[in-house]
Amino acid sequence: MSKTGLCSSHRTRRHFLADTSMGLTGLALGTLLRRNALGKEPHFAPKAKRVIWLFMLGGVSHVESFDPKPDLNKYAGKQLSETPMKDVLSNAFVKENLKAFVPGQHQIKMTLYPMQTGFRKRGKNGVEVSDWFPNMGDMMHEVSLIRSVWTTDNDHGAILQFHTGRHIFDGYLPTLGSWAHYGLGSLNENLPAFVVLGQPPGDCCGGVGTHGSGYLGPEHAGVRLEVDPKNPLPFASPGSGVYREEQQREFEFLNKLNGMSGVEYPSDPALKARIKSYELAYRMQMAAPEAIDYKPESEGVKKLYGIDQEVTKPFGEVCLAARRLSERGVRFVQVYHGGSGNAWDAHKDLKKNHTDLAAQTDKPVAGLLQDLKQRGLLDETLVVWATEFGRTPGAEQSNGRDHHPFGFSVWMAGGGIKAGEVHGATDEIGFHAVEHRHYVTDIHATVLHQLGLDPKRLDIPGRKRIEIDYGTPIKEIIA
């Protein structure tokens, strides 16, 4: 039950991973050498080379985004017990799967609340998507929509859970991105292999553990980049008055001195690794700002992401940065939307909350899909849109909805996923996932499978994963 990824520690892992002749620093050097070879071997031929993982913090209402429920309108204002769906509460899924964060909090809301927006058939395949997501709706023929995901935490610990596969009570375990990084390494040694964009959730809900690497070790954790070409990551640039030429010379001179030292310690693997790490760092500080800086993109592309509009600009920039990083070989780009304020968490005023936030994200996300498609990148890039849970069919505080872990929607596109598939379903009021139920690790397994990794073979000696950690790839949506 090791948690955040800052102290991995374990010899067993070192022995497992590294050439044993490398001694103390074997692991790091082993990692570097693998990066040198541009990535590790997948378990089988991959369909996707890289992943863009879009995560909406706070919990997007499934019944007002991708899962229309006319019965909510039909029974609006009625108590659950007065409807034909009165049995949902006695369903075993409630008793067995719910692991309340604070027992008694987030009681199931009993008064059904009508959908706050309309739905219509969108995309070339005519999938029903709400009026708040018209642009994403237009791309539905490129997407596999999964309407039957469930999780167990009814509070925002579910953010961490969606990334590690386990309840926050089980601790801070390796996240999906860190497994991908661990399993495959990098495609571009000038950039970190696992990058995080946007504001991560607060410390309440996983914090940096949400892109952490747990017992896999800090080198596999997500590296946060700011969409600021001037200083995209900590220490990417020096303070004022330092010259590029000076830095270049310092770097060369440092190499020279370390080389002299190498004569004295010819067999020291750490020295070689350190020299290499400076080369990487030097290139990374050039490559990261270049990747983040979207100025050279055409106006047309910027428009695609909504960068020309005030509302869509911030998230448009993030999505465009995600594409640029992905294109340059970043294996896993994890994008947060919603910041630490749990933006989509519409306990009240859902209509205002969701119209605002959908407006911020709809065009940029759709733009990302279009852009990837027109560049021919979508085939090899797996895009996932997810959120920690849906929202209750019942009303909270008269005009909001509470957290709902029992059934909600996620979609995936590109990277060998079927285009235009709709998979799974919730019941008539969107309460339980009833058809093709998928726990969050099925999403993980699908992502890993597309990357050519068998989740069951991703294991660390001395660290026990349990059955639920592995998940099962969702065969029905794999092309």
Place this chain on the structure above:
Amino acid sequence: MRSPFWVAAFGFAAALVSPAQTPADLYTSHIQPLFQKSCLPCHNAASSQGGLDLSSRAAMLKGSEHGPVVLPGKPEQSQLYKVVAHISKPTMPFNGKKLAEADVAKIADWIRDGAEFGPPAKDPDGVDLAEVQKHWAFRNPVRPVVPAGRFANPIDAFVDAERGKHGVKAAGPASKTTLIRRVYLDLIGLPPTPEEVAVFVSDADPKAYDKLVDRLLASPAYGERWGRHWLDIWRYSDWYGYRQSAQVRYSQRHIWRWRDWTVESLNANKPYDRMIQEMVAGDELAPGDPAVARATGYLARSWYLFNRNVWLSDVVEYTSASFMGLTLKCARCHNHKYDPIPQADYYRFRAFFEPHEVRTDRVPGQADILKDGLPRVYDADGSRPTYRFIRGNEATPDESIQLQPAVPKLFGKVDLNIKPVPLPLADSFPDTRAFVPGDLIAEAKAKIEKAQAELEKAKAKPEPDAVIRAAERRVEAAKADLPALEARIQADLAASQTPVPANVEDLAATARKLEKEANRLHADAAMILARHEFDLAAGDEKKLGKPTAKLEEAAKLLKEPAEGYTPIGPKYPTSSTGRRLALAKWIASRENPLTARVAINDMWGRHFGKPLVSTVFNFGRSGKAPSHPQLLDWLAVEFMDRGWDMKAMHRLMVTSDTYKMSSTAVDASVDPDNVYLGHMNPKRMEAEVVRDSMLAIAGKLDRTMGGADIDEKKGDSVFRRTIYFRTAPDLQMDIAQAFDVASPIECFERSVSIVPQQALALSNGPLSFTVARTVAGQLQAPDAKKFAEQAFARILGRAASPQELAASVEYLASQAELYRDPAKLTVIANGPEASVPPSKDPQQRARESLVHVLLNHNDFVTIR
């Protein structure tokens, strides 16, 4: 009755005349436990010293390599009896104290009765103690014989013996310059100054190194350095949870007091067994002593707001793993898969902690415990039952059996003798302590002043009449609070006296009257505001929330206190169960086969760069065997024999020839992992050492010790040692994160990675610029060559080679040339600013640049 005739005639069982006890019973009740403790550690099936195995009767009767040891019926002729009775040699237990006479007599009786083994004690959980004893770490360590040879320090003798067995050649000694830097960074986490290096190098005294070690161990910086190591293992964390709304979800506010206790205890060389006892049960060990209670921050750190089972499972998991290398956590849901630990043992262990809770006591000078206080534990309720959770699920406790606190069965029969601990008033009603009333009164007076200031402000503005009137009433209320407080203090102090003074009822009545009076004034102020806000709302229903709340507040105030008066602080039980103290005493005892070994392994790993048991948190059967089993046991026994004296063990380790070796292998191909210590392992500075060393080199390190955690974002401008900065899962310094700082959630051993982020932190980070510019300004060198010499000595702690010097001189010249025409250069300038700007003089700036490069040199972060 016990004649051979009887034995011969009726067999051993029939010889058993005592109706109360058969020989087999005697074996089960006395002999087996005695063997278990004193004989089986060496004479067992797996390691039969001298060829003797006492784990079964058949094996025992086979005897040792010198012949039979037991002749049933004839104790006087049995070698076993003779050696334990110290009649013949080698006396047993080997190198140990003689058994008690009564035990020796029991052995004689037992042999006389036929030396029958009888069935092993039946254990309902199925723990087979003979099986347990087969695992090395579950047997008590016995001091092995030091291999003969030329070595003064037994460490070297053991290491050399292993090297000999594996054909590994030892490296020569490290140079004195290398050695002094190594031992400084190791013991105090700071590098020596060039002057200190020079003195040591030229000191011809053969004791110079030993004296240096003594000096370093006596330095307060030792406690800071090694305190951080132990806090890794004990998973120190400042509070975390939801900083945004200041909600503590994990750990405690002011937990730094436990950090300070750690540093102080190490500096005072408090014995390790005592440290464990204080951390697990300081409140029971030294009732009424807040300085000791600080240590229980160790337990308070595992506190968790939302789920007590998560909290207690962390306590169980980490207490067993950190002190004993026991993976008890694996038995939470089912019997342990590898070690003989039934699931119930997990919950029996939990039962030691079942009664405990966390609280914050006031500290002198601050009445508000949110601002300062002492987080500590206490036993709140000794009657809470402990149940086994079926499949580890808290929703399905097995309520048919209430489990009692007990150590895991694999440790054999352990009588903990749990006794309740009576607590003084200072613990049961801490606010009766002498300093508290004064602090409370000072706080009440400050509130009067605050209310007055608010009134002045309201008048000056001016606020509407009603607001001013409410503010006036608040001043009156605050003034009335003071006599009410004084009366409550008097009443509480009187009620706490023995015998209770006669006027206690009157004092209570006065306190109630004054408190009611003050509350009435507070209520009045709330009413005035309620009325005012009601008027402002002017019938708008949406605006009625505020006045309604105010009204409710007033109504509540008028009802309080419902009866009596409000005590000045919380009251707690007057005794503690003593469970934790009993556990702690057993963990930190010679009876425990694991504790000393685990601590020695942790120390060894940090001194030598590689622990003897690589699975530092798992000494169980699925862990790895020690690379040097005899050395580990020798050190463990030595540690206990020296009264768990940590400094003595550090001294022993760092004064060994093994420690003083060069880190360059004679032939790296023979033992590529350096398991057998053919040479010293080079190490990389830990995160704290990187930052602290840079600051020390620049003479900027602020050596103030202790105190509240410092904002982790201020690491580039506040120059205290890194241990004093906040550390929690989301709150760690960037530079520390780059260099693999300990995860506050779990860190038995740090990882050592080499990643580009480290290069960026040192080449672009503001701290290395600040240090480089400062040091370059401090070095007074007449020419480039002298400057380079001094810079190498100062930063890398060693002399520059002629080649390095030449290159540096050339670099200084060309770099100065570069700066001469800044107009041609490209400014980068985006990152955080260093607190010292670059020099405008090209020569000087070149010098700064050289120092900056040396801070990035592999030899800076590397400890050879």
